[in-house]
Structure formats: structure tokens, C-alpha cells
Amino acid sequence: MPLLTASRPRRRPLSALRNVLTSDAGGGLVLMASAALALVIANSPLADTYFAALKAYVGPLSVLHWINDALMAVFFLLVGLEIKREVLDGRLRTWPDRVLPGLAALGGMAVPAIVYAAVNWNSPETLRGWAIPAATDIAFALGVLALLGPRVPVSLKVFLTALAIIDDLGAVLIIAAFYTADLSLPMLGGAAVTLAVLYGMNKAGVARLWPYLLLGAVLWVFVLKSGVHATIAGVLLALTVPLRLSVGKPDDPTSPLHILEHAVHPWSAYLILPVFGFANAGVSLAGITPRMLLDPVTLGVALGLFVGKQVGVFGLVIAAVRLGLAQRPAHATWAQIYGVSLLCGVGFTMSLFIGLLAFANAPELEAETKVGVLIGSLACMAAGALVLRLAPARPTHH
Secondary structure (H helix, E strand, O other), X not given: OHHHHHOOXXXXXXXXXXXXXXXXXXXXXXXXXXXXXXXXXXXXXXXXXXXXXXXXXXXXXXXXXXXXXXXHHHHHHHHHHHHHXXXXXXXXXXXXXXXXXXXXXXXXXXXXXXXXXXXXXXXXXXXOOOOHHHXXXXXXXXXXXXXXXXXXXXXXXXXXXXXXXXXXXXXXXXXXXXXXXXXXXXXXXXXXHHHHHHHHHHHOOOOOOHHHHHHHHHHHHHHHHHOOOOOHHHHHHHHHOOOOOOOOOOOOOOOHHHHHHHHHHHHHHHHHHHHXXXXXXXXXXXXXXXXXXXXXXXXXXXXXXXXXXXXXXXXXXXXXXXXXXXXXXXXOOHHHHHHXXXXXXXXXXXXXXXXXXXXXXXXXXXXXXXXXXXXXXXXXXXXXXXXXXXXXXXXXXX
């Protein structure tokens, strides 16, 4: 019987990336539904109850802070696991694999930030939100691709996923570098010692996951109190989880990192991100006027996502291919690549998250951020889906 079991590799669990690419990206659709529900409730007779519940304290933190600081740390743990696996053992393992999504991600972060900064240049208070439109929401984008079915080649889904993973890495670095409060050296020291112990466990060959998760919780407390955003603890923990390399066999069920990634992925896709979306997408439309749509934050975020993302991503892809630095994704037309570039402007989760950090003490700017993110993301979803639906399914020449 053991031999029969070992002879069936198809029964081995797929990597989280392959699950996303081969499934209907249901998590993205659930996230869309939760965001829409939040908007409805925030503009219904239940609005006061909705906002009061988010502000209610459970222990030392409010419900909203538990969601944004604790639950999202688990999401960032998954982000860190995906980054580590893809770089060491996956689609970003070699430099040729990294060139096209890397350059596209760079353009997709830089140009939206420039667009936002240009709109907010004369307002130092709002200029702090320059990174809001720099992020791509992979769950939403892949959800839209799933709705289009086989019209989009798998190579483009892989490209979009790789781009979003590099984009997430950039967002993590931005949060750590630019959106930190006053630093507490003792707490930073505690975090450093905990991280050193985690690293030592990795080097000593400790393969059981529970010691990493236990120390990960300790690390989260230290980082929460250090002034660095608590979600960074999730990424740091991920980098210490052992990965058993199996080049050519990315579905190794014995690798600790793969085991943890598979365990976390469904919780992240179907609970954590939808809860985050429900808690943060709710914005009252009662006080929104046409003038507010032209306020620097709203306009900067919306234009950054809709204009900046497509220009940055598509422009860098064209440049990389024309200069011979990379090849365009197999079986993909330029129109399809442009459609995916538009989908990169769906910044929902990460854009809202960075906006909350940038304007933590300015509720009116938070509201403008949410409106800008919703307008920009919806425009990119609609335009990207339309372009991909109308685009030819195969290139006329390659």
C-alpha cells in the first residue's frame, strides 16, 4: 500500500500559487463581495452599529486594530512565505525569471507614486500618502482573471502573480521604512533577539512548525510595541521557516514552509482578507460631493491606480521586451498584456492598508483615501476585464 500511495504524485497537495492559478480564485470573489457588503452597510440604517463595533475594544486593542494589526500579520506571513518560496524554489528562482515581473513591478510602484506626488505636491500633509496607489491586490486581480476563464493564457496569470509578489515585497519595505511610529529601542531589541533565535532554529535544522509559530507570536508582540508596524512580524517569521528545496517539484508536501503555506492560505483567502475588506471598505457616501472627488488625496489615489499603474507596468514591459532584456509571456498578445497592466491598478487591500498607516490620525483623509481606492480599483477592474474580453486570444505573430 505505501508503494501505491507513493506512485501517485497527483495526490500530493498543490502549492498555494498553483491552487490560485488553477482554481477560480474564489478568494478574490469573496473579497469583492465583502467589500460591497461593507459599502452597503455603511450607507444603511446599520451604519452606526457597524462603525461602533469596529471601534469597540477587546482587551488592549480595538476590533479594527485586531483586524489590521493581528489578522493582517497572518496575511503578511503568507506573503513572506510566497516570496521566499518563489525566490528560492519557484518562478523567481533565476534572474531571467525575475527580469520581466521585476521591472514591471518597479514601474508599477514608481509611476503611481509619482502621479500621486504630482497631484499633492503643494500639500505636505497629504503628500505622506504617496505610496497608497503603488500596491497591487493579487486576490482581486486574479479574481477578475478567473471570471474570464481560458481566454487569458496561463503565462499571463503566472506573470501577474510574480509581479504582485515582487510588488508585495516592495510594499513591505515601504511600510517598514516610511510608515513607522516613534521607535522603542528595548522592544526592537526584543524583536531582534527573538528573530535571532528563530534564525538559529532554522540553521539547527528544527523542522517542527509549532516552535516557529510560538516564537512568531512573541515576535509579533515585540514588533507591535516597537513602533514598526506589527504586520512586518509576519514577513520576518516567514523568512525563518525552513524550506526544503525541490527544484522541478514545487509541491513537496514534506517541506515545513509548504505545509505552513497550505495551512494559512485558505484562512487568508476566505477569512482574513474578506474580514479586512469588510472592516475597511465601509465608507459613508452621504458626505461625498463632486468637489471631494477632486480633492488631492482622492484624485491622486484614483489617478495613481488607473493611470500610473498601466503606464508603469505596460511601459516597462514594452521597454524590457524591445531592449531584449526579457521575452513577453508565451501565447499572450500585447492587448492582453495591456489588459493585465490595467488589472494591476486594482490596489484594494494593500492600498487601503497603506492609506490607514499614512493618515492614521486624519479620519477625513482616510475617507478620501477609501473613495480614491474604490474609484481607481473599480475603473481598473472594469477596463481590464473589457480589454481582456475583447483582446484576441492568440498573437498574430510572436
